[in-house]
Amino acid sequence: GAVVSQHPSRVICKSGTSVKIECRSLDFQATTMFWYRQFPKQSLMLMATSNEGSKATYEQGVEKDKFLINHASLTLSTLTVTSAHPEDSSFYICSATLAEPQETQYFGPGTRLLVL
Amino acid sequence: RKEVEQDPGPFNVPEGATVAFNCTYSNSASQSFFWYRQDCRKEPKLLMSVYSSGNEDGRFTAQLNRASQYISLLIRDSKLSDSATYLCVVKSGSARQLTFGSGTQLTVLP
Numbered sequence: 001g002a003v004v005s006q007h008p009s010r011v012i013c014k015s016g017t018s019v020k021i022e023c024r025s026l027d028f029q030a031t032t033m034f035w036y037r038q039f040p041k042q043s044l045m046l047m048a049t050s051n052e053g054s055k056a057t058y059e060q061g062v063e064k065d066k067f068l069i070n071h072a073s074l075t076l077s078t079l080t081v082t083s084a085h086p087e088d089s090s091f092y093i094c095s096a097t098l099a100e101p102q103e104t105q106y107f108g109p110g111t112r113l114l115v116l
Numbered sequence: 117r118k119e120v121e122q123d124p125g126p127f128n129v130p131e132g133a134t135v136a137f138n139c140t141y142s143n144s145a146s147q148s149f150f151w152y153r154q155d156c157r158k159e160p161k162l163l164m165s166v167y168s169s170g171n172e173d174g175r176f177t178a179q180l181n182r183a184s185q186y187i188s189l190l191i192r193d194s195k196l197s198d199s200a201t202y203l204c205v206v207k208s209g210s211a212r213q214l215t216f217g218s219g220t221q222l223t224v225l226p
Contacts, residue, residue: 032212043203043218044160093159095214103148103212107159 002028002098006108013084014116021079021111023094029074030096034105035067038091050077084115119143122204122217130225133194137220139187139204148207149180151189153200154219160203163189194224 003026013019023033031052036044048069049057056069068080077096081088091112095105122139129135141149149166164171166178166187177190187204204217 034213043216046213046215049213091157097212103207104150104162104165105214107161110159112157 002096002104002106004094004096004106004108006094006111008111009109010112010114012114012116015085016083019081019084019113021081021092021094021113023077023079023096023108025075025096025106028096028098030098031074032097033071033077034095034097035069035077035079036093036095038093038110044093047079081113084113086115089113089115118218119208119215120204120206120217122202122220124218124220126221126223128223128225129194131194131196133224134190134192135194135222136191137189137202137204137222139189139217141185141187141204141206141215143206143208144185146185146206146208149178149187150205150207150214151176151178151187152203152205152216154203155200160216163202191222194222196224196226198222199224 005024007022033050035047037047038044046059047062050069050071052071052074058064071077091110093110095107098104120141151163152160153163154160164173166180168180170179175192179188201219201221203219206215
């Protein structure tokens with residue numbers, strides 16, 4: 001099946017620092033990648049849709065200046081959490097779309113962020 | 117009302133039992149339906165797509181009732197390794213985003 005990687009798998013940082021998370025589709029080209037956030041015991045919440053070569057589309061309530069998304073190539077999207085605060089601590093997961101079947105989304109292994 | 121609703125469980129069943137999960141969705145224009153499983157502290161993995169005619173994959177059977185906007189997943193002869201959270205997922209309209217239910221937790225007991 002399609003493979004999506006994320007790096008880093010976990011990060012601990014001080015409040016106020018910025019953290020960059022990479023999402024790569026390893027064996028296919030993904031024109032669209034998605035970024036999700038999952039808090040403990042809750043489901044995945046879509047943050048933004050990332051299209052290669054264009055600006056990301058953010059979901060309501062997600063600050064685009066805080067969560068910077070860059071989709072520079074068909075295999076790489078990055079999410080930068082700027083000036084992270086403890087409330088940003090969460091499990092961040094990306095997914096990439098494979099056109100068939102039914103535009104299945106394949107998920108990366110996730111990045112666990114802890115902001116102290 | 118949530119777009120995708122699931123019974124959160126938990127469901128605790130003995131090995132070999134049959135267990136069924138239900139899910140309802142609010143957007144009648146939804147087009148694609150999936151079941152994902154998520155293990156603790158891991159990413160979701162696609163379990164199976166759900167087709168209008170119903171479909172089966174080994175011990176797993178998925179059903180879709182468009183009139184009632186209802187999706188189900190049946191697991192037969194449950195194994196210890198089936199313990200996970202099962203996520204009902206819906207894709208609506210021309211958007212490519214997925215909407216996730218909050219998940220149903222299953223624990224299969226020895």
